[in-house]
Amino acid sequence: MRRHVIWRGDEPVSTILVGRGVSSMLPELLTRRAGQRVAVLCQPSTVRLAERLANDLQGAGYEVSGYTLPDGEEAKQLGVVEDVYRFLNGARFTRDDIVIGVGGxxxxxxxxxxxxxxxxxxxxxxxxxxxxxxxxxxxxxxTAVNVDGKNLAGVFSHPEAVIVDIDTIDALPRRHKIIGAAEAVKTGFIADTQIIEAFEADGIDTDLEDIVNRSVAVKVGVVNEDFTERGSRAILNYGHTVGHAIESTTGRPHGEAVAIGMVAAGHAAAHHLDFTGSTRQRDVLAKMGLPLTAPEAEAEAVRAMMALDKKRDSGGLRMVLLEEFGSPVLIHPNDATVRAALAGIDLA
Ligand SMILES: NC(=O)c1ccc[n+]([C@@H]2O[C@H](COP(=O)([O-])OP(=O)(O)OC[C@H]3O[C@@H](n4cnc5c(N)ncnc54)[C@H](O)[C@@H]3O)[C@@H](O)[C@H]2O)c1
Ligand SMILES: [Zn+2]
Known part of the structure; x- marks a missing residue:
């Protein structure tokens, strides 16, 4: 088991536990008095796991109640939030109590x-x-809910702890693993070449415990550098400028869209910064089972979506590019760079 810590200054604010079987440690992680209330929130696919955890907590003396939210994005709605507030009212929740979310x-x-x-x-x-x-x-x-657009309402707030049980991750359907692995290999491209090497060797069948630990370490490191998201966290958006436009115009899963966005960014960087890793990046994404292009995407629609993004950002369109693996830079791309990005995914 490995423990990662998010700090605000000298103060630890959140602990991430990664390992096999770590979800059974949940009762030990709660250091409160017996009789404290715990609300376990889950989604339809995680009901069984949530019930098991609720039983463990009850066995440890906590007063537990459970609530199943709608699946996926359907849960990220203010109407659902209000339903859960009412459920917590009914459970006579107080500020000393704790909410545990089990799911994606x-x-x-x-x-x-x-x-x-x-x-x-x-x-x-x-x-x-x-x-x-x-x-x-x-x-x-x-944290966020959707209001017309995705994630338009939310606040910054850290959970006390995050549990990542590798037994749960290993049991995921292959397709799920591949989509999630896009964000993992992204952290490899921007900060840890050993993640790239692991996927190059074994594709999605690589040791996901090592991948999760490395990838979490990268994200935690970036968050610790830029706790309030004033600047350097932006490198986590690698592949997301074009990726978001692909996602919203084609409806592709986020991970697939980000993979395609990283291919585009690779070509943009070859043009703008003499980045030489573009082919290696394509090869590893393909080996993982991720797409390199979206043949169904329409160049015009993708461009229009990127232009819309640009209007929302006072500094104009921004892109994270790599000078080399592990050296991301944030740039304002000119037209030629955007064209190179889109040409790289057959959308010029
Ligand atoms: N807060 C952030 O910084 C941040 C960053 C990236 C993405 N996101 C958000 O994350 C969401 C996407 O994440 P996701 O894909 O995990 O979402 P999700 O919760 O919708 O999960 C995807 C699907 O997997 C199912 N699922 C969950 N656990 C499972 C399991 N163990 N076995 C089988 N099926 C399981 C879910 O029921 C759902 O149908 C988006 O809403 C996105 O906005 C947030
Ligand atoms: Zn993402």
């Missing part, structure tokens, strides 16, 4: 939002059950 990134995002706002803030913990939540969504303190 959508579930942990909304759990964090609920915990941060109910009674002006109660404690939370997450049990991250998808690879994407484990290496990305559950870490860094961003």
């Amino acid at each position: 990134g959508a579930l942990t995002d909304v759990t964090g939002f609920i915990a941060a706002t109910y009674l002006r803030g109660v404690s939370a913990m997450y049990v991250a059950t998808t690879l994407l939540a484990a290496v990305d969504a559950a870490i860094g303190g961003k």
Whole structure:
């Protein structure tokens, strides 16, 4: 088992535990008095795990109640948040009690939002059950719900602890692993070449415990450098400028869109910075089972979406490019660089 810590100055604010079987340590992680209330929130795919954890907690003397939210993005709605507030009212929740979210990134995002706002803030913990939540969504303190657009309402609030049980991650359907692994290899490209090497050797069948630990270490390191997201956290958006436009115009899963966005960024960097790793990047993404292009995407629609993004950002369009693996830089791309990016994914 490995423990990662997020700090605000000298103060530890959140602990991430990664290992096999670590979800059974949940009762030990709660250091409160017996009789304290615990609300376990889950999604349909995690009901069984949530029930097991609830039983463990009950056995340890906690007063536990459970609530199943709708699946995926359907959970990230203010209407659902209100339903859960009412459920917590019914359970006579107080500020000393704790909410535990068991699920993927959508579930942990909304759990964090609920915990941060109910009674002006109660404690939370997450049990991250998808690879994407484990290496990305559950870490860094961003909580959110969707209001027309994705993640348009939210607050920064860290859970006390995040549990990543590798037994749960290993049991995920292959397709799930591949999509989540896009964010993991992203952390490899921007900061840890051993992640790239591991995927090059074994594709998605590599040791995911090592990948999760390395990837979490990168994200935690970036968050610790830039706790309030004033600047350097932006490197985590590698592949996301074009990726978001692909995601919203084609409906591709986030991980696939980010993979395609990283291919585009690789070509942009070859043009703009003489980056030489573009082919290596394509090869490893392909080996992992990720797409390199989106043949169904329409160049015009992708461009229009990127232009829309640009308007929302006072500094204009921004892109993270690599000088080399492990050396990301944030740039404002000119037209030629954007063209190179899109040409790299057959959209010029
Ligand atoms: N807060 C952040 O910093 C941040 C970062 C990245 C992504 N996100 C958010 O994360 C979400 C995407 O993450 P996700 O894909 O994990 O979301 P998700 O919660 O929708 O999970 C994806 C699917 O996997 C299912 N699932 C969850 N655990 C499972 C398990 N153990 N076995 C089988 N199926 C399981 C879910 O029911 C769901 O259908 C998006 O809402 C995105 O906005 C947040
Ligand atoms: Zn992402």
